[in-house]
Amino acid sequence: xxxxxxxxxxxxxxxxxxxxxxxxxxxxxxxxxxxxxxxxxxxxxxxxxxxxxxxxxxxxxxxxxxxxxxxxxxxxxxxxxxxxxxxxxxxxxxxxxxxxxxxxxxxxxxxxxxxxxxxxxxxxxxxxxxxxxxxxxxxxxxxxxxxxxxxxxxxxxxxxxxxxxxxxxxxxxxxxxxxxxxxxxxxxxxxxxxxxxxxxxxxxxxxxxxxxxxxxxxxxxxxxxxxxxxxxxxxxxxxxxxx
Amino acid sequence: xxxxxxxxxxxxxxxxxxxxxxxxxxxxxxxxxxxxxxxxxxxxxxxxxxxxxxxxxxxxxxxxxxxxxxxxxxxxxxxxxxxxxx
Amino acid sequence: xxxxxxxxxxxxxxxxxxxxxxxxxxxxxxxxxxxxxxxxxxxxxxxxxxxxxxxxxxxxxxxxxxxxxxxxxxxxxxxxxxxxxxxxxxxxxxxxxxxxxxxxxxxxxxxxxxxxxxxx
Amino acid sequence: xxxxxxxxxxxxxxxxxxxxxxxxxxxxxxxxxxxxxxxxxxxxxxxxxxxxxxxxxxxxxxxxxxxxxxxxxxxxxxxxxxxxxxxxxxxxxxxxxxxxxxxxxxxxxxxxxxxxx
Amino acid sequence: xxxxxxxxxxxxxxxxxxxxxxxxxxxxxxxxxxxxxxxxxxxxxxxxxxxxxxxxxxxxxxxxxxxxxxxxxxxxxxxxxx
Numbered sequence: 001x002x003x004x005x006x007x008x009x010x011x012x013x014x015x016x017x018x019x020x021x022x023x024x025x026x027x028x029x030x031x032x033x034x035x036x037x038x039x040x041x042x043x044x045x046x047x048x049x050x051x052x053x054x055x056x057x058x059x060x061x062x063x064x065x066x067x068x069x070x071x072x073x074x075x076x077x078x079x080x081x082x083x084x085x086x087x088x089x090x091x092x093x094x095x096x097x098x099x100x101x102x103x104x105x106x107x108x109x110x111x112x113x114x115x116x117x118x119x120x121x122x123x124x125x126x127x128x129x130x131x132x133x134x135x136x137x138x139x140x141x142x143x144x145x146x147x148x149x150x151x152x153x154x155x156x157x158x159x160x161x162x163x164x165x166x167x168x169x170x171x172x173x174x175x176x177x178x179x180x181x182x183x184x185x186x187x188x189x190x191x192x193x194x195x196x197x198x199x200x201x202x203x204x205x206x207x208x209x210x211x212x213x214x215x216x217x218x219x220x221x222x223x224x225x226x227x228x229x230x231x232x233x234x235x236x237x238x239x240x241x242x243x
Numbered sequence: 244x245x246x247x248x249x250x251x252x253x254x255x256x257x258x259x260x261x262x263x264x265x266x267x268x269x270x271x272x273x274x275x276x277x278x279x280x281x282x283x284x285x286x287x288x289x290x291x292x293x294x295x296x297x298x299x300x301x302x303x304x305x306x307x308x309x310x311x312x313x314x315x316x317x318x319x320x321x322x323x324x325x326x327x328x329x
Numbered sequence: 330x331x332x333x334x335x336x337x338x339x340x341x342x343x344x345x346x347x348x349x350x351x352x353x354x355x356x357x358x359x360x361x362x363x364x365x366x367x368x369x370x371x372x373x374x375x376x377x378x379x380x381x382x383x384x385x386x387x388x389x390x391x392x393x394x395x396x397x398x399x400x401x402x403x404x405x406x407x408x409x410x411x412x413x414x415x416x417x418x419x420x421x422x423x424x425x426x427x428x429x430x431x432x433x434x435x436x437x438x439x440x441x442x443x444x445x446x447x448x449x
Numbered sequence: 450x451x452x453x454x455x456x457x458x459x460x461x462x463x464x465x466x467x468x469x470x471x472x473x474x475x476x477x478x479x480x481x482x483x484x485x486x487x488x489x490x491x492x493x494x495x496x497x498x499x500x501x502x503x504x505x506x507x508x509x510x511x512x513x514x515x516x517x518x519x520x521x522x523x524x525x526x527x528x529x530x531x532x533x534x535x536x537x538x539x540x541x542x543x544x545x546x547x548x549x550x551x552x553x554x555x556x557x558x559x560x561x562x563x564x565x566x
Numbered sequence: 567x568x569x570x571x572x573x574x575x576x577x578x579x580x581x582x583x584x585x586x587x588x589x590x591x592x593x594x595x596x597x598x599x600x601x602x603x604x605x606x607x608x609x610x611x612x613x614x615x616x617x618x619x620x621x622x623x624x625x626x627x628x629x630x631x632x633x634x635x636x637x638x639x640x641x642x643x644x645x646x647x648x
Contacts, residue, residue, distance in 0.1 A: 007469035011462050018458045022451065028498060028521075035521045039504070043512045051504035051519065052617045055526040067530045074537035081544045096328040099414055102319070105407040112400075113312055120305075120620075128305050128505060128616035132533045136624035140313050143628055147316070147323050196507070215533065219629060222540045226636040227329075245331070245386065248338035250567065252345035252379070257574045259345075259352035264578045266355045266364070267601065268585065273593045274361055274416040280597055280604075281412065282355055282368045284627070285405055286348055287608055289379045290571075292397070294611055296383055297567060302505055304393045306616050309623045310607075311400040315408035316628035317600055322408070324593065324635045326415035452569070453613060456576040460583050460602070467587030475592055475637055479599050482630070483583050486606050493613050503614040520614045532621045536630050543637040550641040 047192035048125035048201035056130065057204050057211075061185030065174065068167070068214060075218040079225045098148050106148040113141040121212030125201040131208040135215025142220040146227055154224055159217050166213040173203050173210070253293050259286055277321045284314035337386030344378025347371050361421050362413060369409035376401055453494035460487025472557045474546045478539060485535050489528045496524030571612055579605045596634045603630065 031039055038055060048054040056064055121134030145152045177186035187207070193200035263286065267279035288310045295303035323329050354367025377398050384394030464484025468477050497520050504522040506512055550556060579602050586598035603626030610619035 004470055007466060010469065011466045014465065015458075015462050018462070022454055022458065025451075025454070027450065031498070031516060031519075031521060035523050036516070038522060039519060040516050043506065043515075049506040050617070051506070051522040052525050052529065055522055056529060060526060064530065067534060070534055071537050074541045077541050078544045081548055096326050096418070098323065098328060099411070101410050102407060105403065109312075109403060116308070116312060120309075127302050128503070129309075129620050130529075130617065132529060133309070133617070133620045133624050136533070136621065136629060137309065137313065140316055140624065140628045143632055144316055144319070147319050147329070147632075150328055195512075219536075222537065223629070223632070223636075226540065226544070226633060226640075228640075245334040245338040248335075248342050249383075249386070252338070252342045252382075253567070254570070255342075255345040255349045256379075257570060259349040260574055260578060262349070262352035262356050264581060264601075266352075267598070268581065269356075270594075272361070272416075272421060273591070273597065274412065274419070274421055275364065276594050276597045277412055278355055278361065278364050278368050280601060281405075281408055282352055282372055283601060283604060285372045285376050285401070286352070287604055288397070288401065289345070289348060289376050290608055291611055292380055292383055292394075294571070294608070296387065298502055298614075300502060300505075300509055301390060301393070302503070302507065303611060303616055304390065304397070306607075306611055306619050306623060307397055308393075308400070309620050310627075311397050311404065313624055314604075314627050315404040317631045318408040319411050320628065320632045320635055321593070321597060322412040322415040324639065325412075326418045329635060329639050450572075450613065452572050452576065453609065456572075456579060456609075459580050463580070463583045463587055471587070473592065475634065475641070476587075476595060479595055479634065480587055482599060483586055483602060486602055486626075487583075489618070490606060490609065493610055493615050493618060496615075497613045501614060503616050505616070525615045525618050528615075528618050529621055532618070532625055536625050536633070539630065540633050543633060547637060547640050556641055 043195055046187055046201060046204070047195050048204050049195050050125055050127065050130075052128075053125050053130050053204060053208065054201075057207050058185065058187050061174070061207075064211070065170070065185070068170070068211060071215065071218050072167070075221050078222050082225045082228075102148050106144055110141050110144060113144065114138055117141065117212070117216065121208050122205060123198065124208040124212075125204045126196065126198065131211030132215055134208075134212040135217075135219060138212070138216035139219035139223065142216075143223055146223060150227070154220065159221060162213055163217040163221075166210040166217075170207060170210040170214070173207055177203075249293070249296065253290075253297075256286060256289055256293065260290075273321070274325060277318060277325075280321070281315075281318045284310070284318070288314070333388070334386050337382045337384070339382070340385060341379050341382030344375045344380075344382055347375030347378060349375075351375055360423055361416050362423060365409055365413050365416075369406060373401065373405050376405075450494045450497045450499070453497070454491055457487045457489075457491030457494055460484065460490065463487075472559060474549070474556050474558050475543070477558065478542050478546070481542075482535065482539060485531075489531060492524045492528050496521035568612060572609065575605045575609055575612075579609070592638055593635070596631060596638070599634070600626065600631045603627070 042051055042054050046054050046058055117134040117137035120129035120137060121131045124130030174185040176189050178184055181188040187202035187204045190202045192202050263279050263282045267276050270276040288307055291307040291310060351367055351371030355364040358364045358367055380394045380397055384391040461484045464480045464487060467480030471477050501518055501520045504519040506515055510518050582598045582601040586595045589595045603622055607619045607622040610622060
């Protein structure tokens, strides 16, 4: 009970602090500071029509590189920690097979979802979306496969290859920016082109494609590790017949 | 006139959000709550399209597409968990 | 063009009414399966009509609306089917007014029915 | 948008309260996630300017009018990365919880007293 | 119009968050957190942030819920909190 009282006191204290901050806050009416510079110079400097993409990929590119690194470390941590988990945890029994309708819908929808994810990160400099969203959509397609068939296996070699290649390409494009343009992760190593076209904004589509593939494979990796290793397909077929 | 009817439709949809939330609070089992989640996701798709209409930006429809494609995965996940196949 | 906009907005209004009735149905219906059917059929039709109405109201948005409708038609029934199957396997009871349960008959199980009459 | 910021603060406080009073570790992670959502909502609310539209230039918002018509894009970029990091960190926390559960077969946080002094 | 949206969705979000914190069982609480993230996504769209709304829709709708459900599935017998 005393713990609950302390918790209540802390929450009320923070509520008081935040309320005073809120009451003394005046909303901005104009863009100020760095945002003003970004909005007024972005299109002529970088050529991407989506300002958020321009900030994420170029102006704050180092942030994004660090974020991808954090994501990679989290995925690695999950896979290292869960490596031998099935030995000690008791097996919860056979998993129920999913229905025919769900199988058919998955077969129908998975290509569309992957294609849509690719559309999102390739068009990241024109429309809302980008590498992170597209990666999450691709990971959702993998998740749909897992949900439909609990014993679905993934090809680890292909996943690892895609992840390493995209990460290496990302850093390589960044280093190329040092030599060919203004600095690390500068997108002007390629011609800017006409704003609004798909082949515009320099290297932003390439960088966002790399980020999308890397985020997608890493999230799929996390999901697969959390689900546990796939059992052999022979066993699964027998289970299906037994039911 | 047409604009007024669209506004009226939006208010009706918002009232639907409140009703579905009521079932979510009341629902005795996890399956009932998942039904409420299902209804709320599809209502949200309609709401997003209505918002896109109000602010008059066609690019917002991409978000509605993501919703229409992905929102059912959450419901399927909970359902497969309930039947023991996750 | 005013007629087209009026037509689109009225279709959207009918769709929103279906969405509202679907939400009302999941509050008022007696058991889970009835709630599920009102929450699926009615809201699917409601969303389709709303999107179609907006597509007619704003004619240049019609292609996107048709894509959205196609995806909703593909995804929403699947999720409801999976949920209904899961609820049936976990033995959530049917209301007393149920007359047929084909899935239980096929698996030679007794029909799970609520014990006492619920006052609705 | 003061209403949005109030909602964000309320969500943060609810999540904080839940993280303090819950004993189940999965529920604590869930509460932290809700507080995270509140914080992200607050940041987006701070960047919103009344009556303006999304920072994406197309035929509706030409570049010449952009300075008067778009909201602040910087908080959006920050929140975008924060959400993705959030889900990865949640996955890592839950992995730790699964490993702890293997060791002691309990999810209650007050049963783990090994490092308490 | 926008104020009505924010009012209804905000109240629904706060109710969902309270449910996520105060429900006894874990799985309904996870569903409640999913609802909070659902409405957060619509609110981001209202606040003129379609990128953030898309991220929240892609991650909050499926991935986040499933990660929690996997954790609950792996720690099944430990769900007996008061």
